[in-house]
Amino acid sequence: xxILFMGTSEFAIVCLQSLLxxxxxxxxxxTQSDKPCDRGQKSKASPVKKYAVEHNLEVYQPxxxxxxxxxxxxxxxxxxxxxxVAYGKILPEYILNFPKYGCINVHAxxxxxxxxxxxxxxxxMNDEKETGVTIMQMDEGLDTGDIISQVKIKIDENETFGxxxxxxxxxxxxxxxxxxxxIESKKIDKVKQNNLxxxxxxxxxxxxxxxxxxxxSKEIINLIRSMNPYPGAWTVYKGRPVKFFKAQVKKNLEKFxxxxxxxxxxxxxxxxxxxxxxSIHVFVGNNEIVSIKEIQFPGKNKMKVKDYxxxxxxxxxxxxx
Numbered sequence: 001x002x003i004l005f006m007g008t009s010e011f012a013i014v015c016l017q018s019l020l021x022x023x024x025x026x027x028x029x030x031t032q033s034d035k036p037c038d039r040g041q042k043s044k045a046s047p048v049k050k051y052a053v054e055h056n057l058e059v060y061q062p063x064x065x066x067x068x069x070x071x072x073x074x075x076x077x078x079x080x081x082x083x084x085v086a087y088g089k090i091l092p093e094y095i096l097n098f099p100k101y102g103c104i105n106v107h108a109x110x111x112x113x114x115x116x117x118x119x120x121x122x123x124x125m126n127d128e129k130e131t132g133v134t135i136m137q138m139d140e141g142l143d144t145g146d147i148i149s150q151v152k153i154k155i156d157e158n159e160t161f162g163x164x165x166x167x168x169x170x171x172x173x174x175x176x177x178x179x180x181x182x183i184e185s186k187k188i189d190k191v192k193q194n195n196l197x198x199x200x201x202x203x204x205x206x207x208x209x210x211x212x213x214x215x216x217s218k219e220i221i222n223l224i225r226s227m228n229p230y231p232g233a234w235t236v237y238k239g240r241p242v243k244f245f246k247a248q249v250k251k252n253l254e255k256f257x258x259x260x261x262x263x264x265x266x267x268x269x270x271x272x273x274x275x276x277x278x279s280i281h282v283f284v285g286n287n288e289i290v291s292i293k294e295i296q297f298p299g300k301n302k303m304k305v306k307d308y309x310x311x312x313x314x315x316x317x318x319x320x321x
Contacts, residue, residue: 136193
């Protein structure tokens, strides 16, 4: 089976690696164009391109999938199937219909939930207890194709985006190999997605990752988990942006307030109460407390709060906004 692989991000690398480990004929790799970085001074290749070049695979980076140049390359490659993993572009109809077995996509959610670009982060943000990987037969919609195979896994209570991303990439690669075997042997039963249960996971932007201190402690913790290691959940301290990467819900609040003799004081969401147990304690919605454990200011490395406070100052009663 000749496979054309289309992928861009880190998530796709494990799938590509599995295809090579199982001696599948990967005829070429398609990935997105190099992106400018370092304030536009240099171009940066995608993780998939770097991996493909290291393994002597032919790489294509078309600006558009709709031009005749790419369609002619596709005709010359003659793939039996196209495997798409975190590629980041919509495939036009002629590509979807070109290979013998069509195009399949490895998606990091239990479709039809969390269609879109950021399913892992949104599943953590929304406090889901389980997620998984779905392999679907691609159609012209956004993650709307028939389900070929699916695997569920539990989300650990304190699991970050980075850790869940790594686990799902391995789950997805194993499922991909098994699914390709089923496709070759024609032992697949496709299931149509129920659009009534569809939810969406749009791209993460600056507004998505901003901490809203009026939210509950659980909602804030989930946001911080979902943005770790990138892009980082952020707030503003004295006009400067600051990111948080690890936090906990403060328990035994009545005892906490009584010990500080501040039970009768009134606080506003985002207000810094004190520093204790190597944490910054912040008042949030529902009269709850969040304990911040890891912090990063612009131009600085990510640090444990206790290390940051050794040489820097954050003032009690100031308000994160």
